[in-house]
Amino acid sequence: MTSSWRALRRRLLTPDVAETSLDKRGFHKKSPAAQERLETVGKTFLTGYAHAVEARTPADAEGPIEEQVTDWLRGFAYEGAGMGLAMLDGLPFGRTDNVRTFVELPVGRRYQYLVYVGIGWAMARLPRFRWPGAADLDPVLAxxxxxxxxxxxxxxxxxxxxxxxxxxxxxxxxxxxxxxxxxxxxxxxxxxxxxxxxxxxxxxxxxxxxxxxxxxxxxxxxxxxxxxxxxxxxxxxxxxxxxxxxxxxxxxxxxxxxxxxxxxxxxxxxxxxxxxxxxxxxxxxxxxxxxxxxxxxxxxxxxxxxxxxxxxxxxxxxxxxxxxxxxx
The missing domain is CATH 1.25.40 (Serine Threonine Protein Phosphatase 5, Tetratricopeptide repeat)
Incomplete structure (x- = not known):
């Protein structure tokens, strides 16, 4: 798959960052600082998602996240990456082992909890027949x-x-x-x-x-x-x-x-x-x-x-x- 096609896939599949705005969602704004933190978390999630759906292989999602995301926020980026990889697994064409491959990597093991949570985000947007099989997941963490x-x-x-x-x-x-x-x-x-x-x-x-x-x-x-x-x-x-x-x-x-x-x-x-x-x-x-x-x-x-x-x-x-x- 060419880089131009992967970039197009990223644009087509990634939700609009405006969806993370507290104003857009109608959520409570306690203070400017709290609003900034919560919106930053949402934007970081989408950053990780976008890197995952554009990556040539699951392993290639790691580099941009590590290089571009502030350390304490990386967990949210990997949660987004988990969603992105699960979305790719749910598409009718292409590889269907993106999540499984990622969690077998050292970075995937470090962020396995977050990646699993991201799978659930994808399930909320995929048709039921494209949901992952529970047998493919860690039975304790599923x-x-x-x-x-x-x-x-x-x-x-x-x-x-x-x-x-x-x-x-x-x-x-x-x-x-x-x-x-x-x-x-x-x-x-x-x-x-x-x-x-x-x-x-x-x-x-x-x-x-x-x-x-x-x-x-x-x-x-x-x-x-x-x-x-x-x-x-x-x-x-x-x-x-x-x-x-x-x-x-x-x-x-x-x-x-x-x-x-x-x-x-x-x-x-x-x-x-x-x-x-x-x-x-x-x-x-x-x-x-x-x-x-x-x-x-x-x-x-x-x-x-x-x-x-x-x-x-x-x-x-x-x-x-x-x-x-x-x-x-």
């Missing part, structure tokens, strides 16, 4: 794909998924014994999106979460904890306000923060806001929260009634609560 799907739907279909609290009772992927868990993983992604929709305002984010049915709020707060830790955008007193609003869901909040810390440690880039958030939500450093996350990860995908991913989340939530790690 629910991260649904997290990405949930984020996309809340971010772009806010009226339905946030204002209307929509939930598909028969979500078709991945199906099988653990198919019932799909909506819980989707809610975790919706929770991450609420951090953006609420403009990082602790009270507004809390109000948005509490608009959902009580049984959904734990998963939503896990997403909030992940987004607040990974993306930042607040000061310590605001993080403590988030923890107070979480109430009985403090363990879920800490679990989300620990996942974010692990993703940061895997990448080798830990910005100060990640340590700040894990200090409040987990009562420890990002490095220690990541270590705990790794130690408590199930060694088997699990054949029981509860998927290994949820077993992992429960272990983390219980661990931080038992240690008294969540600070309000």
């Amino acid at each position: 629910p991260l794909v649904l997290d990405g799907y949930g984020f996309h739907q809340a971010y772009f279909r806010t009226a339905r998924y946030v204002d209307g609290h929509y939930q598909n009772p028969n979500f078709p992927w991945p199906g099988g014994r653990h198919g019932w868990y799909a909506n819980r993983a989707i809610d975790q992604g919706i929770g991450r999106a609420l951090w953006f929709i609420g403009g990082t305002d602790p009270d507004l984010v809390g109000d948005l979460v509490e608009g959902y049915a009580p049984e959904r709020r734990g998963d939503l707060y896990a997403g909030v904890g992940l987004a607040a830790t990974y993306a930042g955008g607040v000061e310590e007193h605001e993080l403590r306000a988030v923890a107070r609003r979480a109430g009985e869901h403090l363990g879920s909040l800490a679990q989300g923060a620990a996942f974010a810390a692990n993703a940061r440690i895997n990448s080798g880039i830990v910005p100060p806001h990640a340590d700040l958030a894990t200090g409040v939500f987990c009562g420890t450093t990002a490095e220690e929260a990541a270590r705990t996350t790794i130690e408590l990860r199930p060694t088997e995908p699990g054949d029981g009634d509860v998927p290994a991913y949820e077993v992992w989340r429960q272990r983390l939530a219980n661990e931080f609560i038992s240690l008294g790690g969540v600070n309000t």
Whole structure:
């Protein structure tokens, strides 16, 4: 494929950067600084997406991202790259192993969580028959794909998924014994999106979460904890306000923060806001929260009634609560 055709593919497939504007989305603007951060994250996501869909091979997406994207933002670029590669996999012609090839690379392993989330973004835009097979993914991490799907739907279909609290009772992927868990993983992604929709305002984010049915709020707060830790955008007193609003869901909040810390440690880039958030939500450093996350990860995908991913989340939530790690 020629470079001119790849450039055309990039222009045709890449969403307009205006789609990341808080004004365009109708999201809350807490302050100019918060708005700039959230819009920068969105633009960086699209930068990674564009590099991936223009790359000659999956490996070629790495160079431009590493060279052009500020270090603490690269995770968002690789999330976008995950979407872009999954979109290419979903096209009717061409190679269908772009994601699989990328996650086998050293950079793909460092950013595997983010790439999986990006696959979920692509699923939200691809016809169902072009969705990836769950069997091709890490069996423990596969629910991260649904997290990405949930984020996309809340971010772009806010009226339905946030204002209307929509939930598909028969979500078709991945199906099988653990198919019932799909909506819980989707809610975790919706929770991450609420951090953006609420403009990082602790009270507004809390109000948005509490608009959902009580049984959904734990998963939503896990997403909030992940987004607040990974993306930042607040000061310590605001993080403590988030923890107070979480109430009985403090363990879920800490679990989300620990996942974010692990993703940061895997990448080798830990910005100060990640340590700040894990200090409040987990009562420890990002490095220690990541270590705990790794130690408590199930060694088997699990054949029981509860998927290994949820077993992992429960272990983390219980661990931080038992240690008294969540600070309000």
